Amino acid sequence: KAGVTQTPRYLIKTRGQQVTLSCSPISGHRSVSWYQQTPGQGLQFLFEYFSETQRNKGNFPGRFSGRQFSNSRSEMNVSTLELGDSALYLCASSPVALAGELFFGEGSRLTVL
Amino acid sequence: ELKVEQNPLFLSMQEGKNYTIYCNYSTTSDRLYWYRQDPGKSLESLFVLLSNGAVKQEGRLMASLDTKARLSTLHITAAVHDLSATYFCAVDKDSNYQLIWGAGTKLIIKP
Numbered sequence: 001k002a003g004v005t006q007t008p009r010y011l012i013k014t015r016g017q018q019v020t021l022s023c024s025p026i027s028g029h030r031s032v033s034w035y036q037q038t039p040g041q042g043l044q045f046l047f048e049y050f051s052e053t054q055r056n057k058g059n060f061p062g063r064f065s066g067r068q069f070s071n072s073r074s075e076m077n078v079s080t081l082e083l084g085d086s087a088l089y090l091c092a093s094s095p096v097a098l099a100g101e102l103f104f105g106e107g108s109r110l111t112v113l
Numbered sequence: 114e115l116k117v118e119q120n121p122l123f124l125s126m127q128e129g130k131n132y133t134i135y136c137n138y139s140t141t142s143d144r145l146y147w148y149r150q151d152p153g154k155s156l157e158s159l160f161v162l163l164s165n166g167a168v169k170q171e172g173r174l175m176a177s178l179d180t181k182a183r184l185s186t187l188h189i190t191a192a193v194h195d196l197s198a199t200y201f202c203a204v205d206k207d208s209n210y211q212l213i214w215g216a217g218t219k220l221i222i223k224p
Contacts, residue, residue, distance in 0.1 A: 033211070043201065043214040056210045090155060101146065102212070104155040 002027065004105035006091050012111045018079040021108045025072050025093030032074040033102060034066060037088040046089075049074055078110075086112045115140045115206050119215035127223055129191050134218045136185040136202035144205035145185045146212065147176050149198045156201065160187075192222045 005024040013019050025032050034046040045058035049068035066076040072093075078085055088109050092102035116139040126132055136145070147159040160169045162178035162185060169176050173196065175188045185202055199219045203212040 031210070042216050043203075045211040045213075048210040050210070058211065092156075101158050101161045102156075103158065106155045 004091055004093050004103055006089075006105035006108050008108060009106060010109050010111075012113060013081050014113050015081055015083060017081050018077060019081060019110060020075055020077045021089055021091075021110075023074045023076075023091030023093075023105060025074070025091075026095075026103055029093035029095050029103070030072050031094040031096070031100075032068055032072060033092045033094070034074070034076050035090045035092065036060075037090055037107070038086075043090075046076065081112045083112050086110060115142070115204060115213045117202060117204050117213050117215040119200075119202055119218050121218060122216055123219045123221075125221045125223065126192055128193055131191065132189050134187040134189075134200055134202075134220075136187070136215055138183050138185075138204045138213075141180070141183070142204045142206070143180055145178050146203045146205075147185070147187055148201045148203065150201065150217070151198050159200075189220075194222050194224055196220065197222045 004026055007022045031050045033048040036044045036046055046060055046064060047057045047066050048055050052068045063079045068074045088107045090104050090107045092104045094100045094102050118137045120135050143164055145162045148156040149159050150156045160176040165180040167178045173190045178185045197220055199217045201217045202215045206213050
């Protein structure tokens, strides 16, 4: 069974640009969550989707947005990039409705110059 | 606000020794999770603890949950080098589809 797939794995952007990250969950998993991981702030929740509906959003500015498609694939977008957005962005899927056990992808490492 | 605290944050130990990582959280929750992260890698689920008194074991790792004390422990028995990694605990925040994470414990096991 294929795991969670995130693309791209690495990317470099400059301040002011925008970026879109993609996540394909494990087949059959309908819940997709996104987390930001940085050395300073650790793991922070961005948002969670289930059946194309955002059920919860973390404390991030509106520049961070996401969506989920009917096939459960998800994308997140960060507009007007700032240096502080440099991070590892992790996508996780879950087979259950609650937070449950998360299965993480390898992450997308974003560097903003 | 739910807070999750792990200690120690860094642990260097010799192979063959036993040690315990502690995870305290600030509000009531019946669901606690332990994950492992190797350097440059993603997170891997280790244990899911869903009730007071839950105890789970996998190899040299054993996790337990005391919801009354708001405390979970991850015990390492006779550590081996392959267990070197960063270990995170996370708590389910009011069943609203997000996990609140501890800062992680970086474990280095020396031969």
